[in-house]
Amino acid sequence: MALKSSGEYANRLSRMRPNVYCRGKKIRRDDPVLEHPINTLKFTFDAVNDPELKDLIVTKSHLTGEEVNRFASLNRSVEDLYATQELKRKCCHRVGGCTQRCMATDTLNAIGVVTKDIDDAKGTSYHANFERFVRHYQTNDLVGSTCMTDSKGDRSSRPSQQEDPDLYLRVVEKNGKGIVVRGAKNHITMGPYVDEHLVIPTRAMTKDEGDWALSFAIPADADGIKIITRVVAPRPRIKLEAPYNKYGVADSVVVFDDVFVPWERVFMCGEWEFAGRLALTFAGFHRHSYCGCKPAVTDIVLGTTALAAEYNGVAKSHHIVSELTELMIIAELVYASGIAAAARARRTSSGIFAPMFVYSNVGRYLAGVNIYKEFDILNSIAGGLPATLPPEEDWLNPETGPALEKYIKRKPGVSAEKLHRLIRFISDFSCSAMAGWNQYAGVHGGGSPIMEKIGIRSEYDLEAKKRIAKYLAGIVD
Numbered sequence: 436m437a438l439k440s441s442g443e444y445a446n447r448l449s450r451m452r453p454n455v456y457c458r459g460k461k462i463r464r465d466d467p468v469l470e471h472p473i474n475t476l477k478f479t480f481d482a483v484n485d486p487e488l489k490d491l492i493v494t495k496s497h498l499t500g501e502e503v504n505r506f507a508s509l510n511r512s513v514e515d516l517y518a519t520q521e522l523k524r525k526c527c528h529r530v531g532g533c534t535q536r537c538m539a540t541d542t543l544n545a546i547g548v549v550t551k552d553i554d555d556a557k558g559t560s561y562h563a564n565f566e567r568f569v570r571h572y573q574t575n576d577l578v579g580s581t582c583m584t585d586s587k588g589d590r591s592s593r594p595s596q597q598e599d600p601d602l603y604l605r606v607v608e609k610n611g612k613g614i615v616v617r618g619a620k621n622h623i624t625m626g627p628y629v630d631e632h633l634v635i636p637t638r639a640m641t642k643d644e645g646d647w648a649l650s651f652a653i654p655a656d657a658d659g660i661k662i663i664t665r666v667v668a669p670r671p672r673i674k675l676e677a678p679y680n681k682y683g684v685a686d687s688v689v690v691f692d693d694v695f696v697p698w699e700r701v702f703m704c705g706e707w708e709f710a711g712r713l714a715l716t717f718a719g720f721h722r723h724s725y726c727g728c729k730p731a732v733t734d735i736v737l738g739t740t741a742l743a744a745e746y747n748g749v750a751k752s753h754h755i756v757s758e759l760t761e762l763m764i765i766a767e768l769v770y771a772s773g774i775a776a777a778a779r780a781r782r783t784s785s786g787i788f789a790p791m792f793v794y795s796n797v798g799r800y801l802a803g804v805n806i807y808k809e810f811d812i813l814n815s816i817a818g819g820l821p822a823t824l825p826p827e828e829d830w831l832n833p834e835t836g837p838a839l840e841k842y843i844k845r846k847p848g849v850s851a852e853k854l855h856r857l858i859r860f861i862s863d864f865s866c867s868a869m870a871g872w873n874q875y876a877g878v879h880g881g882g883s884p885i886m887e888k889i890g891i892r893s894e895y896d897l898e899a900k901k902r903i904a905k906y907l908a909g910i911v912d
């Protein structure tokens with residue numbers, strides 16, 4: 436049975452070689468510090484039994500014929516792309532933000548597309564490696580990271596021009612059995628609680644940069660890998676427990692210190708012409724994912740803002756209604772871009788459907804440039820309490836609790852507990868380390884807005900627009 440339980444997932448993490456470092460010490464993967472981030476991933480396993488989600492999340496593998504988790508599957512049709520987008524929106528509602536697991540799904544789809552392109556052009560056999568790996572991944576219901584973003588050093592210099600060539604991950608040795616790689620990938624979400632690191636290039640390479648044109652999969656605890664991680668989770672609760680406070684995230688610097696990768700796990704090594712294509716193909720899939728998950732974050736901002744206004748007794752004020760409508764427009768425009776990208780998807784030579792690049796990028800861009808505006812709306816309508824409300828201990832203390840019940844008050848009929856719960860949620864969601872993470876992820880995850888602009892321009896037919904202008908102006912060349 437390819438669908439594994441969240442318990443099986445946690446068990447296999449606890450058996451891995453300890454190579455995770457957190458807050459100054461080496462930790463095992465069952466260390467309590469990782470509990471909240473791992474809960475987020477466990478949700479993606481439990482969801483296969485959830486009546487609202489199971490029809491979306493359980494799908495069939497075209498490779499094994501078995502039922503598999505959609506987070507471990509390839510997009511073989513436009514319907515798959517619609518389903519994946521809807522799944523992300525619904526799952527993010529449950530965990531209060533990023534479910535994280537889609538990144539590897541997008542990476543696998545991109546590697547699938549580009550390995551076939553490389554084989555078609557060069558007669559290599561990377562796609563067979565890829566399909567073998569996907570069978571293994573699906574059969575064991577694995578979780579993968581996306582190791583794309585290199586350290587990059589001086590941004591104005593190319594990989595081959597850096598003072599230290601390791602600032603972009605590179606191959607340092609090739610032999611009959613495999614390759615040896617050295618470097619590091621930064622910002623890697625899920626680093627300590629994945630089974631596999633999926634490695635792809637971060638940018639296009641030139642002819643003399645074949646050593647940096649690399650893609651492969653490697654077990655996350657392989658010899659030579661060090662994962663230096665930073666965990667973010669909402670503040671712990673004492674009595675006012677809430678679903679949001681169960682979850683969290685961890686990002687890592689993943690160091691590859693002369694790591695051996697066997698050839699059967701290599702998907703690109705030296706084919707510099709395809710490095711940029713792989714980076715962009717991943718970006719296309721991942722920005723399409725954002726068109727599902729980012730509207731979910733906006734939904735959370737929208738619902739929370741509306742509830743705060745309702746509890747404050749000002750739900751019908753003109754400026755509040757107008758701000759809430761702004762949020763609806765952002766959420767649905769981003770989501771609509773994803774639907775359009777799926778409707779205009781391209782069947783690639785691998786049989787994988789790739790969402791239309793321009794629409795995915797437009798959606799992701801809109802989401803990225805609006806993230807702070809959304810939090811600004813929530814902040815202004817919630818008032819100042821999310822930043823100043825005394826901690827839960829003072830609400831539970833009989834000496835101070837009654838005063839906090841009497842004076843932390845909104846419209847009649849809203850109990851003190853409901854209000855305390857709402858304000859504490861807004862505080863965790865919008866005025867905390869978790870909020871900062873969400874905002875930075877909202878701008879940079881999947882590529883900063885400037886990268887989407889570059890992506891859009893690269894595929895956009897500007898000449899066609901100039902021809903329209905010339906026609907209307909009566910200009911004949």
Ligand SMILES: Cc1cc2nc3c(=O)[nH]c(=O)nc-3n(C[C@H](O)[C@H](O)[C@H](O)COP(=O)(O)OP(=O)(O)OC[C@H]3O[C@@H](n4cnc5c(N)ncnc54)[C@H](O)[C@@H]3O)c2cc1C
Nearest residue numbers: 581582583584590622623624875876879880881882883885
């Ligand atoms: C919360 C979070 C989670 C993430 N998770 C992952 C992950 O799991 N896997 C992964 O691979 N990546 C991940 N990322 C990385 C993300 O994709 C990058 O942050 C993003 O691509 C920007 O790269 P950077 O952070 O190196 O910023 P930089 O490259 O330093 O870019 C910052 C700014 O510098 C300018 N700039 C950069 N280069 C140039 C140039 N050549 N010319 C002119 N201007 C330039 C641009 O204005 C750009 O916006 C994550 C990021 C965040 C914030």
